[in-house]
Amino acid sequence: MKLNCINSILKIFVVAILFLSCSSDLDFDQVNDLKLEPIFIANLAYFDIPANELVADGGTQIVYDSRNFDIFKKQFLRDYLKKVEFDVEIENTIERGFVINMLLLNSKNEILTTISFVVPAYKGSPNVIKYPTEVFENQRLELLKQTQNIGFVALMTSGVPLDENSLGNLKLRSSTTTYFEIEAK
Amino acid sequence: MRAKYLILGLLFQISCFSQNKEVLYNFTSIPQSLLVNPGADVSYKYYFGVPVLSGVSVNLGSSSFSVYDLFADNGIDFNDKVRNIVNKSSRNDKVVTNQQLEVFSGGFRVGGRESRSYVSFGVYQEFDFFMYMPKDMALLALDGNKNYIGKVFHLDDLNVKAEVLSVFHVGFHKKMNDKLVLGGRAKLYSSGANAVSTHNSGYIFTGQQPGTVNLYNQIISSNLELKTSGISRFTKDEYEGNIARDIAHNTFFNGSLGLGVDAGVTYYPKENFQVTASIIDLGFINQSKDIETLTYKGTYQYQGANPDFSGTNDPENVFAEFKKAIPRDTLYNKYTTWRPTKIYASLQYSFGYFRSDNDCNCKEKIKERYRNAAGIQFFGMTAPREPLVAVTAFYKRNIFEKLDLKATYTIDEFSSTNIGLGLSGTIWKLNMYALVNNVLEYKDISKASSAAFQLGINFVFQDSED
Numbered sequence: 001m002k003l004n005c006i007n008s009i010l011k012i013f014v015v016a017i018l019f020l021s022c023s024s025d026l027d028f029d030q031v032n033d034l035k036l037e038p039i040f041i042a043n044l045a046y047f048d049i050p051a052n053e054l055v056a057d058g059g060t061q062i063v064y065d066s067r068n069f070d071i072f073k074k075q076f077l078r079d080y081l082k083k084v085e086f087d088v089e090i091e092n093t094i095e096r097g098f099v100i101n102m103l104l105l106n107s108k109n110e111i112l113t114t115i116s117f118v119v120p121a122y123k124g125s126p127n128v129i130k131y132p133t134e135v136f137e138n139q140r141l142e143l144l145k146q147t148q149n150i151g152f153v154a155l156m157t158s159g160v161p162l163d164e165n166s167l168g169n170l171k172l173r174s175s176t177t178t179y180f181e182i183e184a185k
Numbered sequence: 186m187r188a189k190y191l192i193l194g195l196l197f198q199i200s201c202f203s204q205n206k207e208v209l210y211n212f213t214s215i216p217q218s219l220l221v222n223p224g225a226d227v228s229y230k231y232y233f234g235v236p237v238l239s240g241v242s243v244n245l246g247s248s249s250f251s252v253y254d255l256f257a258d259n260g261i262d263f264n265d266k267v268r269n270i271v272n273k274s275s276r277n278d279k280v281v282t283n284q285q286l287e288v289f290s291g292g293f294r295v296g297g298r299e300s301r302s303y304v305s306f307g308v309y310q311e312f313d314f315f316m317y318m319p320k321d322m323a324l325l326a327l328d329g330n331k332n333y334i335g336k337v338f339h340l341d342d343l344n345v346k347a348e349v350l351s352v353f354h355v356g357f358h359k360k361m362n363d364k365l366v367l368g369g370r371a372k373l374y375s376s377g378a379n380a381v382s383t384h385n386s387g388y389i390f391t392g393q394q395p396g397t398v399n400l401y402n403q404i405i406s407s408n409l410e411l412k413t414s415g416i417s418r419f420t421k422d423e424y425e426g427n428i429a430r431d432i433a434h435n436t437f438f439n440g441s442l443g444l445g446v447d448a449g450v451t452y453y454p455k456e457n458f459q460v461t462a463s464i465i466d467l468g469f470i471n472q473s474k475d476i477e478t479l480t481y482k483g484t485y486q487y488q489g490a491n492p493d494f495s496g497t498n499d500p501e502n503v504f505a506e507f508k509k510a511i512p513r514d515t516l517y518n519k520y521t522t523w524r525p526t527k528i529y530a531s532l533q534y535s536f537g538y539f540r541s542d543n544d545c546n547c548k549e550k551i552k553e554r555y556r557n558a559a560g561i562q563f564f565g566m567t568a569p570r571e572p573l574v575a576v577t578a579f580y581k582r583n584i585f586e587k588l589d590l591k592a593t594y595t596i597d598e599f600s601s602t603n604i605g606l607g608l609s610g611t612i613w614k615l616n617m618y619a620l621v622n623n624v625l626e627y628k629d630i631s632k633a634s635s636a637a638f639q640l641g642i643n644f645v646f647q648d649s650e651d
Contacts, residue, residue, distance in 0.1 A: 025257070025258040026252065026253070026256040026257060026258060027256055027257075027258040028256055030255075030256055030263040030266075031263070033262070033263040033264065034263060034264060034267065035264055036264075036326055036327060037327075038325065038326060038327060038328055038329030039328070039329040039330075039331040039332075040329040040330055040331065041329075041330055041331050041334070041391060041401065042391075042401070042403060042487060042489070043399050043400060043401050043403060043487060043488055043489030044489050044490065045489045045490035045491065045492065046398050046399050046400075046488065046489055046490075046491055047491060047492050047493075047494070048398055049494060053494070053495060063494035064494070065492035065493055065494050066492065067490035067491065067492055068490070068502045068503070069490055069503075070502075070504075071503060071504075074504075087400075089400065150490050151492075152492045152494075154494060171398070173398070173399060173400045174400065174489070175400045175401060175489075177331060178329075180329070
């Protein structure tokens with residue numbers, strides 16, 4: 001009798017544990033919906049050229065340099081890139097106007113795209129220009145993914161001659177905003 | 186794809202498992218209560234556990250979200266759920282996972298019928314996992330740094346350790362007199378796989394400082410270290426085997442060895458008043474098999490490309506510079522890990538005399554003379570940042586002579602409504618027990634912040650049954 005009783009209590013207990021424990025409808029396949037869309041901001045390029053390094057007569061002058069810039073070529077970034085934006089800000093306190101060309105170059109040093117920034121000469125008042133955001137999406141983004149080097153051409157337009165005593169600087173500051181889209185394939 | 190599962194895995198860590206066995210503690214009709222207090226007032230002529238079925242325990246829970254929050258089939262976008270969970274979590278949310286499986290266990294009384302000295306022994310397998318919510322890393326993965334200019338992302342949010350081990354143990358406890366029981370247990374640990382990354386520091390920062398040459402001031406200062414034992418060969422390309430089988434083999438036969446002790450005491454200041462205390466897993470493991478330590482230490486300030494129009498040519502490469510500033514180093518030094526040490530204590534008051542159907546068995550067990558017992562328990566466990574603590578109120582009732590019930594109410598970091606229930610019954614010589622906690626949540630287990638169960642079957646032989 002007692003054994004029976006213990007038995008039934010144990011049974012009820014076990015059954016109760018098993019059946020009282022319900023669960024809401026769950027859908028574990030939702031994992032496949034996971035899509036990460038982080039947005040990262042980073043420096044792109046910068047320079048600061050003092051006027052006295054641009055010794056020039058009144059005519060036009062060109063300076064050029066290129067730097068390694070293959071970050072968007074890296075496989076782990078390429079796969080997840082959705083959009084990239086370049087923001088450029090130039091401050092000119094030199095009494096000469098400039099045209100600055102930003103060149104994206106592939107591994108054969110061929111120009112993939114050129115972005116031009118027209119910089120007016122300094123006239124004594126603040127001369128900082130924030131240029132419209134350059135957006136790389138779809139076809140244009142493919143160019144970025146082939147980019148090996150970034151080149152800058154600074155073209156000085158005609159105006160007052162500069163010498164080693166000339167004042168002012170040409171400053172460029174820029175950033176990239178990178179939009180990722182990471183999801184299962 | 187891999188990144189996705191990695192991130193999901195990181196989020197999952199918040200599902201918390203606690204190691205507190207509040208229902209089992211001092212539940213002395215179950216021989217396995219000796220594993221949480223080697224000085225528990227347990228007596229037997231001899232016992233043995235049904236192999237693999239004598240003690241199974243799994244604990245799970247969560248301090249900041251439940252399975253329901255993440256996987257409910259309720260039409261809310263999964264990514265919104267993930268974001269909500271990360272936003273409402275804190276860096277001190279933790280996962281404490283513990284799973285144990287007794288391979289075999291047994292015990293016997295030493296000396297004659299009058300002796301009150303007992304030996305117990307066994308082997309069990311254990312899995313431990315401890316991790317804090319890496320909140321800053323989760324935010325970076327979800328949102329990036331765009332909306333967090335000026336924020337410092339702390340790398341010390343990354344704090345995790347995991348271990349698979351087997352434990353060979355021999356314990357001894359003795360009733361010194363009617364008032365005092367003392368016990369101890371020696372343990373030999375064999376760790377099949379261990380990973381520790383608990384001493385990280387550093388930060389990732391993006392700020393704006395007017396008047397500087399760059400738009401942003403970007404710094405990564407990294408002091409990351411991951412120590413592993415018994416794992417590195419699985420990460421090699423040439424490995425072709427079954428990871429689970431190899432870890433299981435190493436756990437029992439080829440692990441890193443360590444030593445530990447348990448100690449415990451039960452004391453009766455009065456016949457119906459009992460005090461107990463125990464310390465469990467005071468020990469270490471000397472991690473020595475297949476060891477590998479990875480470090481990323483250094484500081485890197487990212488400037489961006491800096492063309493130089495003066496004609497000098499110094500080629501720069503962002504990746505090369507980064508790797509040079511924060512190199513990945515691999516070391517092969519042995520290291521020592523400390524086991525998570527647990528402390529239990531309890532105060533118990535007994536009342537209501539028990540009327541036995543059998544003839545009086547006067548020399549056995551004071552506790553069985555009372556039908557009810559109530560009291561409080563304390564639990565503490567070492568953890569990388571701050572110890573985990575819990576307080577439990579309990580009530581025990583002897584329903585029949587061989588059927589005991591224990592109910593607990595526990596408050597800890599994971600829940601303040603944790604009610605546990607345990608039953609231990611003996612039919613003939615077969616002792617069966619089932620213990621669960623957080624029973625209130627069983628009406629919808631997916632919403633539970635934590636859940637734990639233990640069950641097992643033993644054969645227990647007492648003198649009276651000779």
